[in-house]
Amino acid sequence: MTRKHPVDEELIKRLSELLDENGLTELEYGEGKWHVRVSRASGGSAVHVAAPTSSATDATSAGNAEETSAANIASHPGAVTSPMVGTAYSAPEPGAPAFIKVGDTVSEGQTLMLVEAMKTMNPIRAPRAGLVAQILVGNAAPVEYGEVLLILE
Amino acid sequence: MFEKVLIANRGEIALRIHRACKEMGIATVAVHSTIDADAMHVRLADESVCIGEAPPSQSYLNAAAIFSAATITNADAIHPGYGLLSENADFAQMVEEHGFIFIGPTADHIRMMGDKITAKDKMIELGVPVVPGSKGAVTEDKVARELAEEIGYPVLIKASGGGGGRGMKVANNPDEISHALSTARSEAKANFDNDEVYIEKYLGAPRHVEIQVMADSHGNVIHLGDRDCSLQRRHQKLLEEAPSPALNTEARAEIGGRVTKAIKKLGYLGAGTFEFLYENGEFFFIEMNTRLQVEHPVTEMITGIDIVREQIRIAAGLPMAYTQDDIAFTGHSIECRINAESPTTFAPSPGRIGDYHPPGGLGVRVDSGLYAGYQVPSHYDSLISKLIVHGKTRNEALMRLRRALHEYVIEGIETTIPLHQRLCENPDFVNGDYDIHWLEKFVGLK
Numbered sequence: 001m002t003r004k005h006p007v008d009e010e011l012i013k014r015l016s017e018l019l020d021e022n023g024l025t026e027l028e029y030g031e032g033k034w035h036v037r038v039s040r041a042s043g044g045s046a047v048h049v050a051a052p053t054s055s056a057t058d059a060t061s062a063g064n065a066e067e068t069s070a071a072n073i074a075s076h077p078g079a080v081t082s083p084m085v086g087t088a089y090s091a092p093e094p095g096a097p098a099f100i101k102v103g104d105t106v107s108e109g110q111t112l113m114l115v116e117a118m119k120t121m122n123p124i125r126a127p128r129a130g131l132v133a134q135i136l137v138g139n140a141a142p143v144e145y146g147e148v149l150l151i152l153e
Numbered sequence: 154m155f156e157k158v159l160i161a162n163r164g165e166i167a168l169r170i171h172r173a174c175k176e177m178g179i180a181t182v183a184v185h186s187t188i189d190a191d192a193m194h195v196r197l198a199d200e201s202v203c204i205g206e207a208p209p210s211q212s213y214l215n216a217a218a219i220f221s222a223a224t225i226t227n228a229d230a231i232h233p234g235y236g237l238l239s240e241n242a243d244f245a246q247m248v249e250e251h252g253f254i255f256i257g258p259t260a261d262h263i264r265m266m267g268d269k270i271t272a273k274d275k276m277i278e279l280g281v282p283v284v285p286g287s288k289g290a291v292t293e294d295k296v297a298r299e300l301a302e303e304i305g306y307p308v309l310i311k312a313s314g315g316g317g318g319r320g321m322k323v324a325n326n327p328d329e330i331s332h333a334l335s336t337a338r339s340e341a342k343a344n345f346d347n348d349e350v351y352i353e354k355y356l357g358a359p360r361h362v363e364i365q366v367m368a369d370s371h372g373n374v375i376h377l378g379d380r381d382c383s384l385q386r387r388h389q390k391l392l393e394e395a396p397s398p399a400l401n402t403e404a405r406a407e408i409g410g411r412v413t414k415a416i417k418k419l420g421y422l423g424a425g426t427f428e429f430l431y432e433n434g435e436f437f438f439i440e441m442n443t444r445l446q447v448e449h450p451v452t453e454m455i456t457g458i459d460i461v462r463e464q465i466r467i468a469a470g471l472p473m474a475y476t477q478d479d480i481a482f483t484g485h486s487i488e489c490r491i492n493a494e495s496p497t498t499f500a501p502s503p504g505r506i507g508d509y510h511p512p513g514g515l516g517v518r519v520d521s522g523l524y525a526g527y528q529v530p531s532h533y534d535s536l537i538s539k540l541i542v543h544g545k546t547r548n549e550a551l552m553r554l555r556r557a558l559h560e561y562v563i564e565g566i567e568t569t570i571p572l573h574q575r576l577c578e579n580p581d582f583v584n585g586d587y588d589i590h591w592l593e594k595f596v597g598l599k
Contacts, residue, residue, distance in 0.1 A: 085204050085221035117221040142225035144203040145218065146187055 012036060078130065078152040082143045086117030090139040098139075100150075104132045112150060115143060124149060154469050155179050155229040155254070160194065161219050162234030165539060166445070168194040168522045170232045173461035182226045184219055186212035188530045193522035200226055207532045213237045216244050220251050230254035230468060232461075236534070239444040240267055256468040258423045258443045266425075266441040270313040270351050276438045279415035284430065284437040286353035297334050298327060300352050307355040310334055312341035312348075320344055323355055356437065358588040359430035361385065362397045364412050365452045366425050367463055371472040374417045376409040377452050377460070378482050384576075384592045386499070391569070391592060392576065393448035394487045395455050398547065398585025399431060408436050413477070424449075424464050430589070447490065447536070450520060454486035454543040485547040487554050489573040491521075491563070492535040496572040497596075503531035507564035512557035516543040516550075529566055537568070551583060572596070 011029070015038040019027050026039040073079060082088070090098040090113050100112050111123045112132075130152035137149050159182040160170045171181045171194045183198035188207040195201045202222040205212035212218070214237060223231060231253050233239035239257065246260035257263070266272045270290060276283050287300050290313060301308045301324065310333050312320030320341045324333035334350070342348035365377040381397035382390045396405065412427045426446050429436045449460045458480075463473060493502045509525040521538030523529075529537055542557055544550035555577045561570055576582050581591065 085202055085218045085225065087225055118217055142202075144201075144222070145205045145212075146203050 008036075012038065073134075073136065073148050073151070076148075076151050078133065079148045080112065080124065080127065080150050080152055082115055082124070082145060082147045082149055084115060084117050084122065085145050086115040086122070086143060088137045088139070088141050088143045088149060089114040089116060089121070090135070100132050100135070102132050102135055106130060106132060106152070113137075115149075126152060128152070154471075155465065157182060157199075157226065157228045157230075158256070158465070159184060159219070159223045159226065159228035159231045159253075160198070160234070161213070161231050162237055162239075163189055163192060163194075163213060163533065165520050165522050165536065166234040166447075167192070168197070169520055170194075170234060170461055171198055173459060173465060176459075177462060177465060179465070182222065182228050184212075184222045186532075188532065191527070193524060193527070202226060207530065209237065209532070216247060220247070220253075223251070223253050228253060230256055230465075232256040232465070233444065235444050235447055240442070242267060254468050256423070256464055258421055258425065262419065262421055263443045266443045268313055269311065269315065269440055270349070272441055273351075273438065275419075276415065276441075279418055281411055281415050281427070281438050282429075282436050284353040284356070284439065287351045289351065290349045291334070291352050294331050294334060297330050297352060301327070301330055304352065304354045307357075309353050309355040310337035310350050311353060312337065312345055313351055314345035314347035314349060315341060320350075356430050356432050358590065359383075359432040359437070360397065360399050360587075361390075361428065361589050362400065362431040362436070363426050363428045363446075364408060365446075365449070365460070366412055366416050366421075366427065367460070367467070367473060368416050368421045368423065368425075369467045369473045370422060370470055372417070373473045373476065374413045374421075375473065375475060375477045375480060376413050377456050377458060377480060378409070379405055380448055380451055382448060383587055383589045384582075385589055386592050386596060390448065390490065392487065392489050392573065393451055394485065394547075394550075395451035396482060396485065397431075404434070423467050424460055447539070448488055450518060450539060450541045451486040451488045454518065454541060455482045455484055456480055457483070484543055484545045485550040486541060486543045487550050488539055488541045489554070489558070490536055490569070491538040491540060491561075491573070492569045493529045493537045493566050494535050494569055495567045496569045499569075500567075501531065501535055502567035503529045504566045505529075506566065508562055509564070510560070510562040511538075512540065512560035514553075514557070516553050517557045518542070523563065538563070540573075547585065551577065 015027050015029055019038050028035055028037040106126045107129045108126055110126045112126055113124050114121045115124055133153045134151040137143055157180040158174050160167045161184060174181045181198040183195045183201040184204045185195045185201060186205055186207045187203060204218035204222055205215050231248050238244040240263055242260040242264035245255045245263050248255040265275060273283050285304050291297050307323055307325045310322045322333040322337040324330045337350050338348040341350055360381060360383040363380050368374040379397050379400055380393050380395045382393045384392045424445055426442045428439050430439055453460055495502060506523055506525055506527045509523055511519040518541040523537055540557060542550050542553040544553050558570055558574050581587050
């Protein structure tokens, strides 16, 4: 799902300059829910833009606008993708504990999360046994067809 | 006014709708299949939602996915474009049931005009001239034979659940009627899952002339003039012009008046097009399209009106910005539909666009989502661009069209541009002297 925001090129240029001028490896600038982080990887600086997350507070959610890692994630062999457009829920009902957390071992067929579409809850089941390496969507996050929900290793 | 509109379509029309929305300060949501992720309108839209795999049934015809996308993006309204779900009455109804506004007419009117028999009966009731034919469906040979005698051969057997020129068989004389009837019925069953057919007089050399209408929810109705879409191959339009070279001011005003009276009586909402066959100064209604049409730009060029903008305003409950007296027709406009096809064999030519350079200059408009490096997919219809020109006179428009076609560069795939170039050199076309059979003869001759 892409929610686009106008890119402030001037800001990013300035942050990169500050990074270089001051010999820093990482510099983050934010305003409210908006943060821009410029960091030095080997061979140059990389820019990460974090889009505002949904109203949920799940600390493991990562915005889909992280373009540098998006391509890697989508082709990861352990990627579990959403089979439909809808809203992802990490727990069976509000207030209940989440189905899984990072680091959990899951068995084949185990329910990992729910995607709600047209008022019906659809369980997303583990295609095989594995370890939950990353969870990419927060509770109540909108998801599109094919969106990567989590990585199982 | 809507804050956010979901565009339930793809290709050039999705871009067209996006542009109208942005000019009104409305945010856009582009739903798309996996293969359309890099489409121009998807890149430009404020938000995009992938709704399924490439096959239309899994994506653009997947109503559930479209509703989910509208829900998660909090869209206010859905514009269905043309084709796909735009004339699906059930979809229009479901849109409203889900609490979104459908930018188009009511489901009842879509349904009424979707059935070609009820549409025709309704037109008779509303005083719109129709093609002489059977009153309702025909199932028996004997009845067909009697009717054909009454109407006069040749006759056309048509599927009532069809449209867009599909499911039609000609019978030239009494010997052909039984066979035409039975093949028409079995084809209708195969194509539309409905073997109901009716009979009409077959017109020898008519032109296809259609009238654009618009109506709001405050009782205002207008017509925006005519378009001549006679140049068709297998009932697919290739080139359209406005106004029709065959009509004079009186004929235009007369038919315009008749159709606006009809939609006022009907209580129709939004944009619509009455399609007629026009022969020997007479109009014969064939069908009404309850949606935006591919060729709407030629009407926009001669009237200066943004039809998509008006559709959105009407759907938002606003009164139309124009009365009939405000509508003036200025100059002449021609549109070429450019398809990703061989210009001689019409074999599809999907693939990656190399160099791309659209024409420009005064009176030239290109409606297209193409760009250098874009991959034209094979899963959808082959229309990739519309080149529209406007001139003060038909001659000026023709010169401009010739010039613009020669500037247009689309490398990497085959397109129908060379065919349009040949058309521009043809004396019949230049003289505006053609009917609905003309183009097939022209391409047959090569």
